Amino acid sequence: MAHVVRDPDYEARVRASFARQKFMATLGARLESVAPGEVIITLSFRDDLVQQHGFMHAGALTSVVDSACGYAALTLMEPGAAVLAVEFKVNLMAPASGTEFRAVGRVVRAGRTLTVCAGEFRSIGKERDTVVALMQGTMMAVRDKQLTD
Amino acid sequence: MAHVVRDPDYEARVRASFARQKFMATLGARLESVAPGEVIITLSFRDDLVQQHGFMHAGALTSVVDSACGYAALTLMEPGAAVLAVEFKVNLMAPASGTEFRAVGRVVRAGRTLTVCAGEFRSIGKERDTVVALMQGTMMAVRDKQLTD
């Protein structure tokens, strides 16, 4: 699946849009890398992001995987298109324990309107990572609204 | 679908557990109501919860719908069981614009181990609400771990 880049400035565009997602700053999420069809966001454990058992809340990790998937889709869109999430599904496979996390969003298939993405939320371990959650979702290129990315 | 309550103190239990979900406080989410098989959480627009176009981030709204669904499931569990999200799927139907929002989580089927829930995230309007997102997910009763709710 070789990806076609339609906007040579895709990285700057993703970074600028990410900077406008104030919720990412609220979570302390950082944009680690931007490549055609793949975006990685990192997150650190914070006590104010937990659910009732002290693990990171499923919604917090979904937020960063959703952003990673959305921006992975945006890397392949032409200038002028904006990205919106249509739907996503998340399977939670292990408690989100640990101190550092990595959300990876990848494009599985980029269509003109819809892009299918696969995402992972990993707890970074000394020896190996643990996959905490898996996302499968759909992103949409919006061209007819007053939205830009 | 008449629900069977196994813990007469279900409301106090849900309220205590919600209070331990520090991520809910971070989002400014409030537990509005707790009934057998139905929990409602409210949320207000805040500029630090938005995505790049100024709407509430899909992850922020997913977080409160997930908590509403999880606690709806917990209202029907016996004392001692803890609740964990297994998976959820969210369809985003409209931009999350507005100033006040309501997340409703309802139990569709409560099994001994797994509970299927349906959730909605609504933007509260003067005349009528707009359904922003729809969730369909699975919650699990955990009995064999050192988890309590």
Next chain:
Amino acid sequence: MAHVVRDPDYEARVRASFARQKFMATLGARLESVAPGEVIITLSFRDDLVQQHGFMHAGALTSVVDSACGYAALTLMEPGAAVLAVEFKVNLMAPASGTEFRAVGRVVRAGRTLTVCAGEFRSIGKERDTVVALMQGTMMAVRDKQLTD
């Protein structure tokens, strides 16, 4: 959610398209009713549609709920548009036992391109139905291809 009908011949159109879905005939599925935003398909137990424990296969019931949801979406599309499934999620809540079943597909939100649907697969009982499975999915109006419905 009052639905807007854009094709006064929506019922004939859905019935003609359903008749071309040869897989529905293979399953013995019948189109019971077609209303704006809601389509019902019935199915009878057949021994050649079962999984290994003798219940109706999850794929068989998904097939009819998918068709019910797709055609519910089509009832609201303008003449000339064709419908395709983008994605669906199914929660299986009870074994599909029984002799007669009903799949209900309903439009939750109809957009110009994407329509969100909710579906149910019910086992029809003497006193009450049992909801066997729940679907939440997305249908797409296709206008630029050589597809018609």
Next chain:
Amino acid sequence: MAHVVRDPDYEARVRASFARQKFMATLGARLESVAPGEVIITLSFRDDLVQQHGFMHAGALTSVVDSACGYAALTLMEPGAAVLAVEFKVNLMAPASGTEFRAVGRVVRAGRTLTVCAGEFRSIGKERDTVVALMQGTMMAVRDKQLTD
């Protein structure tokens, strides 16, 4: 993710259970391979399995990917456990055109009760395959019912 085999006869067990899934015979599906955590099922185009535009019906392909995922989960279960699908989500990425298809089901995480699987439905091409659909789902080991696999 090295998988642990708990039943040395896993292949015979999967093959015997598959043979009882009469719906697979109805679809003409064949069990191609059974390995720990991975099962492949093949399917051929048949005119009686199509939707209204002449492509294979999404429900037909979901059926074989669901069986592939379920049996992938069963390869890792101990003797005596039966497998049931809890939920699955399918993204349809391309029309299911072609003459030969392959459904691959893989275990992503095997837990004591729940197993998360990833599935693909591929149209086999001369030079390369086309991924038609992607599944992410949950399978359950059932031990307390009168079900066996």
